[in-house]
Amino acid sequence: MSTVDLDAHLAAIAAGDPDAFERWVAGAEHPLRVSLHSFATRVDVEAVVQEGLLRAWNVAPRIVHDGAPNALLRTTLRIVRNLAIDEVRRARSVAIDDDELDESLRFATFEAMPDPLLREAIHRCSEQLPPRPRAALGARIASEGAEHDRTLASRLGMELNTFLQNFTRARKLLADCLRGRGFDLGDLA
Amino acid sequence: MTPEEREALIEAVTTAHRTIDPFTRMADGHPAFHDLDDEGRRIAYERTLVTRTVERALDPRGLSTTARAVVARLRRRLDDIR
Numbered sequence: 001m002s003t004v005d006l007d008a009h010l011a012a013i014a015a016g017d018p019d020a021f022e023r024w025v026a027g028a029e030h031p032l033r034v035s036l037h038s039f040a041t042r043v044d045v046e047a048v049v050q051e052g053l054l055r056a057w058n059v060a061p062r063i064v065h066d067g068a069p070n071a072l073l074r075t076t077l078r079i080v081r082n083l084a085i086d087e088v089r090r091a092r093s094v095a096i097d098d099d100e101l102d103e104s105l106r107f108a109t110f111e112a113m114p115d116p117l118l119r120e121a122i123h124r125c126s127e128q129l130p131p132r133p134r135a136a137l138g139a140r141i142a143s144e145g146a147e148h149d150r151t152l153a154s155r156l157g158m159e160l161n162t163f164l165q166n167f168t169r170a171r172k173l174l175a176d177c178l179r180g181r182g183f184d185l186g187d188l189a
Numbered sequence: 190m191t192p193e194e195r196e197a198l199i200e201a202v203t204t205a206h207r208t209i210d211p212f213t214r215m216a217d218g219h220p221a222f223h224d225l226d227d228e229g230r231r232i233a234y235e236r237t238l239v240t241r242t243v244e245r246a247l248d249p250r251g252l253s254t255t256a257r258a259v260v261a262r263l264r265r266r267l268d269d270i271r
Contacts, residue, residue, distance in 0.1 A: 018264055025256045026245070033238060033255075040234035041227040044218030046255065047207050051216050053259045087218075122246035141244055145205030145258030161193075164200040171236065174243060185239045 005069035014061040043087040052080035125177035133170035202233035205254035
């Protein structure tokens with residue numbers, strides 16, 4: 001694994017290139033999600049990450065380089081943190097102490113992942129999944145987050161609960177297979 | 190809530206599908222998230238981390254379903270502007 005500077009895409013993003021933004025999102029999503037782990041019981045992190053990524057597009061033209069890598073990512077880390085805080089306050093949930101807030105800013109640099117060996121192992125293991133778990137996993141990937149699970153289940157001729165059970169099974173089987181190849185998905189969290 | 194019902198809620202939260210509020214144009218939290226206890230929410234978060242890693246590995250451009258959902262929203266907005 002190697003440290004990457006996603007600001008390689010910044011100039012093109014600031015100029016309005018959605019393809020460059022896509023490449024930036026591919027690298028930025030994981031560190032943003034990890035940075036919100038202390039909020040996981042209080043806000044729906046998925047919704048915050050999606051909103052934060054979209055706002056990164058809006059702020060990109062105003063980013064000023066400070067000499068350190070990943071300026072846009074560091075700005076977006078603050079954006080998602082503030083979105084999460086707003087959501088906690090809106091829900092009048094438990095107060096957050098400053099240590100937790102500071103912790104989310106540790107992710108100014110990060111490692112590129114998944115590494116090529118892990119990617120290859122995931123490919124191999126996914127090909128070995130039984131048909132129904134494989135179909136559930138494939139349906140969510142193909143939908144690109146655009147469709148409700150109920151719609152995907154119906155398309156596969158499954159009840160919603162059966163679809164969800166098959167998705168759970170797919171991930172467990174993948175994890176077992178990867179463990180057999182020397183990868184522990186738990187380490188990636 | 191039975192263990193099976195709780196398990197279904199946890200798995201439901203791991204999808205990247207989120208409805209968009211028509212007034213704020215922001216992604217809403219998943220309804221199942223609000224029905225879960227703290228431990229269920231933590232499990233859903235950790236499963237989502239793993240799931241997105243799998244998705245990125247299986248995608249030719251290294252994009253998870255979250256990334257694809259966000260980029261699709263952006264492209265729709267740009268289309269609306271043009």
